[in-house]
Amino acid sequence: MEGAAVVSRRAVQRLRGGHPWVFRSDVERRPSQTAGIVPLEGPDGAPLGYALWSPLSEISLRRVETDLSRTPDAAWWHEKLRAAIARRAPLAGEANAYRLVHGEGDGLPSLVVDKYGDVLVIQLLSAGVDAWTDAIVSSLVELTGCTGILARNDPAARGREGLPREVKLLYGEVPRTVEVVEHGVRYLAAPWDGQKTGAFLDQRENRVLIGSLARGQALDCFAYHGSFALHLAKKADQVFALDVSAPALARVHEHAERNGLTNIEPVEGDAFDILRAWYKEGRRFDTIVVDPPAFAKTKSAIDGALRGYKDINLQAMRLLAPGGLLFTASCSFHLSRGHFFEMLQDASADSGRAFALRAITGQPLDHPELITVPETGYLKGALLEAMS
Incomplete structure (x- = not known):
């Protein structure tokens, strides 16, 4: 041809x-x-x-x-986007923020579309998809009725494609912050300059899971803006939101006020150091969340990442009260599920305590992971109960 x-x-x-x-x-x-x-x-x-x-x-x-009779054109993009958005219909009653297009997971490689209320944030991560920007934006406006579309085209992947790394308004207006409502919890996303496209949408169901089980003294490590902490605070007596960033913790305080919660205490500091200090002081927690940033951003970083993941999980296991619950996760693609669970086994053995596996979690409906495309999956989590 x-x-x-x-x-x-x-x-x-x-x-x-x-x-x-x-x-x-x-x-x-x-x-x-x-x-x-x-x-x-x-x-x-x-x-x-x-x-x-x-x-x-x-x-x-x-x-x-793969269908030779369907030459991709503007109408083709419209239909593919319509089908991807339709898959998310069950989420509309649970939250106003979720992913509409997950790249290869939706058969639209290198395209990400996230919904935050009435606005969309998109990432066009290859030169091939970037060439279709106008058609994609036009279809998204028609399909969603959004009031604004922002391109968060700042990932390093754009540079490898020979494309400019930039944050650019493509349609309408997009405010600096947007209120997210997630299973009754409210927090602010920051489309222009927040992590990822403005918030961590992939942990939505995991936040609900551990939040429904939380009790007593709770700890949210690497809290960032407190998305886990807000869910924990619904049932726990007290929640400590731990993060190294003072500006992030200021947002935690703002979010607590937005939800009428008075039992969240921001704690500034390095999680590794503080968890060690608290263990020596004899402090214990009934509910702990460990959701660190990606320690392994490249394949060569796996060994160091495993040491970091094991260390922070070991410290959390030592701090957990008997019968307490630990939800732990990794968002590192290069850390396989096998490595993740081997790491937890090693941490449990070194803690000298017994832990039961209560749940294994992956990615939610809006982040489909194709079994033939490993790159579509990166998030893995485990809910553990301290048996001794």
């Missing part, structure tokens, strides 16, 4: 296995056009569908369509 990208036999096998990526080394003939959508062919000329084309990226092609 004229203008088609021809890929190697190795790439064909990968595509047949359900993974949409083709790496630069597997492109046998580059398409002549600039970034966008191009036809795909195998080395024998057999058509393979259509893919997003990124001329400068290590991931050169991302397949988006």
Whole structure:
């Protein structure tokens, strides 16, 4: 086919296995056009569908369509976005903030769309999808009735695609903060400059889980703006929200007031140091959440990350009162589920205590993880009970 990208036999096998990526080394003939959508062919000329084309990226092609009769155009984008949004219908009664498009998980590689109330925050993370910005924005406005769309195009992935890293208003107006209502809890998201696209939407169901079980003295480690702490405070007697950032803790205080909660105490400091000090002081907690940032941002960082995860979980296990509950999580993609649970086993053994596994958690409905595309999954969590 004229203008088609021809890929190697190795790439064909990968595509047949359900993974949409083709790496630069597997492109046998580059398409002549600039970034966008191009036809795909195998080395024998057999058509393979259509893919997003990124001329400068290590991931050169991302397949988006296998049906040769459906040439991707503006109408195609509209239908794909409509289907992704429809999958989130069950969430509308639970929260006003959730992910509408999860990249490869929704068959739309390198595109992220998050909803915060009446506004959307999007990330266009490849040159191929960036070329379709206007069509994507137009469809999102029509499908959602949003009042504003902000592009949080500041991740490092954009630089690897030869694209500018920027935060840019694409449509309407987007305020500096938006109130999120999540299972009755209210907090502020910061679309322009907050973590990720403004808040940590992927932990929504986990916050509800541990919040429903919380009791006594509770501790939220790496609290950031207190999303876990707010849920814990509904049932716990007292919640300590621990974070190294004073500005983040000021937002925790603001969120507590917004929810009429008087039992949250912000604590500023390094979680590793403070948990060790509290253990020496003989303090104990009935409910603990350990939700650290990604310690392993690259594959080479795994060994160091495992030491960090084990250390903080060991300190939390030592602080947990008998019968207490620990919810712990990792958002590091490079840390596999196997590594995560081996780490918890090692921490439990070193603590000298017995812990029962009460629940294993993953990603919520709005962050679908495809079993043939490991890159769509990164979040793993465990609920543990101290048996001794």
